[in-house]
Amino acid sequence: MAEHRIAGTTDTQPDAALAAYLSELTARLRGPRRRRAAILTELRDGLGHAAEDRIAAGLPPERAAAAAIAQFGTPQAVAESFSGELAIAYARRTIACFIATGPLVGVWWLLLLHPSPWRTGLIALVAAIPVVPLILIAVAAAGATLATTGRLMRWLPETNPRRALTGTTAIAALCLIGDLTMITIYLLSGMPARPLAAVAIAASLTRIASSITTMRHATGMRHP
Template sequence: MAGHGLNPTTGSRTLVAAYLDDLGTKLPGPRRHRSQILIELRDGLDVATEVHLAAGMTAERAQAAAVAQFGSPQEVADAFAGELTTTYARRVVATYIATGPLVGIWWLLLLRPDPWQTGPIAMIAAIPALPLIAIAIAVAGGALATTGRLMRWLPETSPQGAAAATIAVAGVSVAADLTMIGLLAASATASALLAIMAVATSVSRIVCSTAVLYRATRMSRRRSAA
């Protein structure tokens, strides 16, 4: 195919390869989905280039014509931004829902090892971040429901809304983890091992949530500016 890679004559990057490299820096979202989109676009550019070559164009002009057909890298990135933002949001909130109990179980064992013997008021007093966790679960579940198969029956969440939900879930998670770490620091605990495990899992989630906040905020700003 005449599209991507190195020019066999000059050894330099082809126009198509340079175009895809530029586009790759502008696409938001998960790397795997960006790669899939770039592969599909590369195939389309290769086909378009072959058509122009068959019409008698030189290789360089054929590639330039193919690239012009697809539009500027920024235009193409903007066209895919909504899809990639929603995909990223779904992956992130699903991860929070799946891993949240793994973090919470350590705090539960540490601060309330016998939860079945206490009522909800005592539970919240021991673990004050529970209301925050409930909010995060509600927002995450709503985002999943309104961006997936349930969209047949529920109003669809826009990419901007999906990014906002991701920011909210990540922010609430950070607040909950900081609350629990602060509570532990202000109290004495009998189990050093459980304390280490609880703090370690919360710190790990804080780090991941900070990265999520940064990326989701950038994606949201891009959508607002588009």
């Protein structure tokens, strides 16, 4: 089968050329693993069919492989053609993760620093947890980015891949600032050590690491 040949399981020159092409392309694609795998599977099948069509037309296998590669373009050009799709997929997946895990981090700080927010009102809540405005900004930015890169694009202005990555970086930065602020507030508060504090700090440290990774990846995708 074409997919088996191109995967580089034989030692023939055409297979080696196609495998090298796909290997270089794999190194240049950046984005969610599943989306990259789907793109590579599609390209692998397309290359295989293109090479086989040329062999059937009478070309030698080496020339057929070279012609198929020339038809698809250089690995850099092909990777660039998929960069926007992968950037949007990365932004949406990452922002969705921040939205899903945000409450899991925030609830520990809420229970630790302000266990009864419904009794004292919003002002007391903000006084106890001053990063609440940052959270609201991050949620608004996340919602706007998801809305303008998904199905709602029919009615809303579309966010291009670069702006989606910028939004992802900003959301990660806001989470980073928020978590660092909460840890600092607790350490300076003089509160006695409690198991709940260890859980809250651990949750924030985990998200700090995730935020730093997200900022690095998103920046790398913006400036390949």
